[in-house]
Amino acid sequence: MSDDFNGVLKIDTDGAIATLTLTRPEAFNAVNGDMRLALIQAVARIDSMPDIRVVILKGEGPGFCAGADLKGGLGPMPTDHMLEAEYRPSLMGIANSPKIWIAQVHGSAAGIGAAYAMNCDMVVMAENASLYMAFAAISLVPDGGNTWLLLKGMGYHRALQAIIEGRKIPADECLTHGLVNQLSPADQLEADTRALAERIAAAAPLAASGAKKILRSISNVSFSDAFTAEAQIQGPLTRSADFQEGVQAFIQKRKPVFEGK
DSSP states (O other), rough: OEEETTEEEEEETTEEEEEEEEEGGTTTTOBOHHHHHHHHHHHHHHHTTTTOOEEEEEEEESOOHHHHHHHHGOOOOOOHHHHHIIIIIHHHHHOOOOOOEEEEEEEEETTTHHEEEEEEEEEEEETTTTEGGGGGGTTTOOOOHHHHHHHHHHOOHHHHHHHHHEEEEEHHHHHHHTSSSSEOGGGGGGHHHHHHHHHHHTOOOOHHHHHHHHHHSSSSSSSHHHHHHHHHHHHTTTSSHHHHHHHHHHHHTTTOOOOOO
């Protein structure tokens, strides 16, 4: 069965496994307003499917997800409100879902795209892929729970450096820091992800869901609290001159000149 959401993503089901594919390859699957709302609907739709045990999240085209669609603008809603209203439901939906979510990452998972990848319960990454903390290039902090996810995986010192420098974290480093479960040659990524999904789908579903719920709840600082902290800081940053300079430099493909205002 296949279910299309306004041309920006689709759900395919095969037995106990659902595959949610981002389908804006012409924009490197950058997340625009339509995709934000479609992700909310798709996560809820999958949760309502009783026979689905495992979900594979992947992107169509040259990369997993380029992050937020800057060319489409941020929209009329204040950024912190938009993060809470249009990103939180899908990201928290994945975190709280009884299904096991597996990210299949090729190319780059940048910005909020990295949050969607790392927030999945497991991650299979192509050997030539990367996680890209693109926020620093436009004078922003990571959002979508990225700070929490990086801190848990890399520790304070490495996470802070990756954030401030806006690093592309290569696949082998992601594996070393525990940000992903396994690496695969690019031409075997889909098959290896499917094989993992089939093994997880064959496991006891109530026990798998219970283990996920326990591990998601025993950290000292919650993903939800980190998400709120990011949103509160991100709002003022998106109203800064440095952010405007960063976006223009991104579009014009030049190095930004930040002035701290």
